[in-house]
Amino acid sequence: MKNDMPPRHKTLKKVIAAALLLLIAAAVFFIWYYLRTWPLRFHAEFDAFFGKGNWEQISSETKESLIYSVYHRSTNPSLSGERPGKFHEWDIAFTNPGGETEIWTISDHTMRINQDKYWLLSPKRYSARQALTQELMDLSFGMAGQQVLDEILRDILPEQEADCINVEISYRNGNPPPGMYSRLIRQSWFNVEQISASEYLKTDLYDFYIRILAYDYRVEKLTQEEQEHLFGSLAEIEEALQEAFGAYADYDIYLGEGYTAEYSGELAD
Template sequence: MSEQKKHGWIIPVVILALIVAGFVAGWFVLRAWPLRFHRELDQFFGAGNWESVSEETKRSMMFDEYLAVRGTGYSDSVDGRFHEWNIAFTNREGETELWTISDHTMKINNHDHWFPLDPERYTARQALGQELMELAFDMAGEQAQEDILGDILTDGERACLDVEISFRGGWPNGDLYTELLNEPWFNIQELDAEKFLQSNLYDFYVDVFAYDYRVDDLGEMEQEHLYRSLGDIEQALRAAFGDYVDYDIYLGEGYSAEYTGSKG
C-alpha cells in the first residue's frame, strides 16, 4: 500500500476537526455577548473604555414562575438559565463603574414569542439594546437629578427620589432598540435626558418619583420643604428642556404633577 493511501485518511479527519472546532467557536461567540457585540459595546462605552470582568450563569425564578402559570410545572427540558456579564468602564467623571448586562429578558421574550417570525420576538442585538437603554435611563436620570434638582433639594431630600427616563405607550417592539443602537448620541459620553426627550423614536419622559418610606424617614421640616418644592421642580424642568419638556412627578399623596410641552 502506498504512503499516499496509508495516510489519505488524515486530511478528511483534519477537515472534520476544523469544522467541529468552527461550530464550537461560533456557538461560544454567539452566547458570549461581549464578544458577539463588541462593536455595539465599543460604540456605547467607547473603544478601549470598557472590559467584561466577569460572567455568571443563573437560573431564572421569574422564568420558572412563568412556566407554572402556564400549567406546565418546572421541567428540565426547558432551559431557564440566563447569563450576566459585568462590564467595567470609565464614566464621564473619570471614575470606574460596574454595570451588568444580561440575556434574561431575551430568554423570557423568546419563550413567550417562540415563533421565529413573530414581530414581537427580540433578536439578541435588540435585547442588548433594551439592556443598554435601561442603563441609559438611569444614567440620564441621575444626571438630571444632580444638575437640575441639586440646587432645589437637600441631599437627604434627593435621596428619597428616583429620577429616570421612562416611556408611555407600553413596551415597544424590538425595532426601537435597533434604532436606538443606531443613534449617534446613544453613548455614555453624549446621552442625557434632553436627547431622549428630543428623540422621536418613542414617547419618552422624565419620571421623578419619591418613595413614601424614604420620605417618612425625613424630619418634619425636610418633608415640608420637599412637598413645597413641587412648583420649583416643575419650573426647573421646564427651564431645562423648554418645549421638549415632558415629566411626571410624584412627591407624596397630594403632591404630584404631569406636564408635556408643545414638542414633548
C-alpha cells in the first residue's frame, strides 16, 4: 500500500528549500557587496592607516568612467556593444594630526583601469589591497608636502608668496610595480600620524622626492617686489631643505622660468 507524505510535510520541505535558496542568495549578495566595498572589506587597513575610531565613511558614489569601457552582450544585437565602465568612490572623514577634520575621496577607479588592461596573472596587475595602498599613498603625498610648506617654506616666504606654491611628494622612474604597494602598507610609519616627507625620502622602497611648484598664474598676481623676493629665495629654500633632510634631501623646485633647482643627497637614491 502506497504511503503518501502528509501535505504538511510537503509544505515544510518546500519552505525549507525556499529558505535555503534565500540564504544562498543572501550569502552571494553579501560576498559581492563585501568584495566591492573597500571600507568594509579593508576595515582593518583603514583602522591601521587612519587610526581605529578616527575615521568614518560619510558617503559613497558609483560613477561611469571616461577612461575604460566594458563590452555588454545582449540577446538583442542592437543592445550589444561598448559601455562606460563603472567605479566607486568613498568619502572618508578623519581627524588629522593637527586636530582638524579632513575628507579624502578614495576610489577603485585606478584598480579597474589596471585590471581591465592586464590579465589575471600579469605581474603588472594590481590586487585590490595594492590599489587601495596606491590611493592612500597618492593622497598622503599632499599631506607630507603641506608639512614641508608649513614648517620650512613659510619661514622663508611671506604668506602671499607661499600661497603661490604647491608642495607634494612625487617619484621618478614611472609608476611603482604592484609589489611596492604590498611592502609600503606594511611600513610602521605608513599612517596619518607618522607620514612625513622625511619618511618618504628615507625609505628605499622607491625613488621618492619633494616637488615644489610655483603656479605661474598665481605668481603673475604678485607685485613686482614680491616676485623678485620669491625668485631670490631659491638658494635659501635649497639650504633649508638640505639642512632639514640632510643626506636624504631630494627635491625638484620650480619657482618660475629660470628659477629652478634639482638635488639628490648622497643617500637619496
